[in-house]
Amino acid sequence: MARITPRQLSQNLRQGIAPIYVVTGDEPLLVQECCDSIRDAARKHGFFERDLLHGEHNFDWGQLLSAAGSLSLFADKKIIELRLPGGKPGDKGSKALQEFASMGADDTLLLLVLPRLDRAQLNSKWVKALEERGVLIQIWPVDATEMPRWIHERLRAAGLEAEPEAIQILAERVEGNLLAASQEIEKLKLLAQDSIITADIMNNAVASSARYDVFGLIDKALAADAAGAVRTLQGLRAEGVEAAVVLWAIAREIRTLLETQQKLDQGQPINRLVRIQKRQPLIQAACQRLRPRQLENFLLRARAVDNAIKGGKEMDPWAGLLELTLNLSGKRSI
Template sequence: MAKDTGPSYDDLATAFRHQNFEPLYFFFGEETFLIDELQELLIDEALDPSQHDFNLDVVYGSETEASEVIGLCQGFPAGAPKRVVVVREFEKLENNRQFKDYAAQPNPQAIVLLACTSKPNLSAHPYRALKEHATWSEFESPYDNEMPGWIQDYVQGQGYEIKPKAVQMLADYVGTDLQRAASEIEKLITFAGDATRLTADDVLAASGQTREFNVFELQSALGEGRPADAQRIVDRILQQASNPRSEAIMMVAVLNGYFDKLWKLQKPGALRENKYDLAGYIGVSPYFVEEYKHAAQRYDRSAIADAYSALVAADYELKGGASREASLVMTLLLRRLLPPDARPVAA
């Protein structure tokens, strides 16, 4: 049975754009970026900017208490059809249990959005009452395989097109962080200038890397068992970086996502599936499936587990756990990330 998480982001956004508002919304979950986006859209669609002074209140639960907020919610609009009240950090609002009664009888002349930064105890009031009476939705972090589609849709929503390779590079680069993805897309649009189609070269330009020396070519060099090329790419990236340690941390994060995909391909029978099913399963464009399949055949579960261990250790060192130079940390890391048949033979 599918998990009930309430209306989707797209459903809510469409309703807001069509001026279809409910008197009370209750949003919660880990993916606060989507909640932020809906909050801004709600305010933009419900109120003219000239109406903000008297009809918009955005408050934080950690800075106020329930009776004061309920007073705002029960107020009447001034020169506007509705007033809007947004309560961020609702879970931190002192005495928020008072919203149990408000949930049953919300002010029809207000649009109230209550937003939690995590998932609260939905079996306790006021959350139980809000789930029963309000329009509620839970926003969970996306899965890796959902990110390419999200990136594609977000770029199109900005009025641009994006090439499949650029989508994959972005997805590998940002992981499942929607806020970071949106920021990188905005950066790409700036780099693109007058162009309306974003390309892989744009992704590289925005990241300060080059077509030959970048973390995505590093992935390929590792998966194909080319140690000299992998080392040369890492050296050049670090030489060109204004902050080599931060650049190394980024490479470790992207490589962790790469090995996540190879791990998924270790599932019995996975490599025999068609490329479209595999693309959805590991979260890449069908165009790149063969590259991942070939790499997966050079690793076994033990080798990938060792790669994970090495990546965790490198991340710890680079984030202050040790004083070794970033270049040395990465050199030692590469030796453990190569496929077993491409690793140097110990003397």
């Protein structure tokens, strides 16, 4: 039916409910908001029951077709929400998704949530089959140049206006983390006078947003200060900081270390790779301490923590974050 962006989703939903929605992207906040909008619209059309499936390794794809064929006594319409964190269903999954798309049932709605798809995946048979009957929402990262505009739009949606300098301060502070930016905007609602956010208000707000700072956690871990990093992690949890925000910061730093290691091995100087001078020795020391294979394993663990945050039963998310913090600090977890 259509490929749309998150901005176009509200208008699309007002035109009616599709039987299939595919939400693909790597921005947790935007993915969550799109899914919430789809669920809310579906409920208005009588989809009161919801089955949540996790398409992890060795997932039984028969569960998808079984869920489509079973309704409870208390609801005549159902949302089947399938989360596919790996993004690749494999041969069995591809066949099951194509079969689901061919069923044409009016009493089930499939909400498929998965990471950003590459060109080959977008042209695969299973995506084409789902797209013929549904809507594919592509969520793209908000880069550094787009971040001020995105923050401005979110402020306006919250009934606030801000000086350009204030917007720039927040953009630099959150460094691309949309979830952190959204949380800061919620706090700003309480601080705004006459709905105008000045640079001074923004400076004071972001400076005092958390006594234990997520970026402070990263710097302590990079400096191999395991005890300090763990104390900061515990402080963040006590202050109510979302586990997803902490995971975003840790995973981003691991990816940065991997990329930096590769370029250092190619002979590029650290001052060209790390623009903030005070962080150069931290990054360089971490790159010498942690090897690429270790960092790749850390990313796999980060994926497991992400699944736990989204409702998986394998671990407590904060226990997983503690393990990652210790690993990044150069310590083995128990």
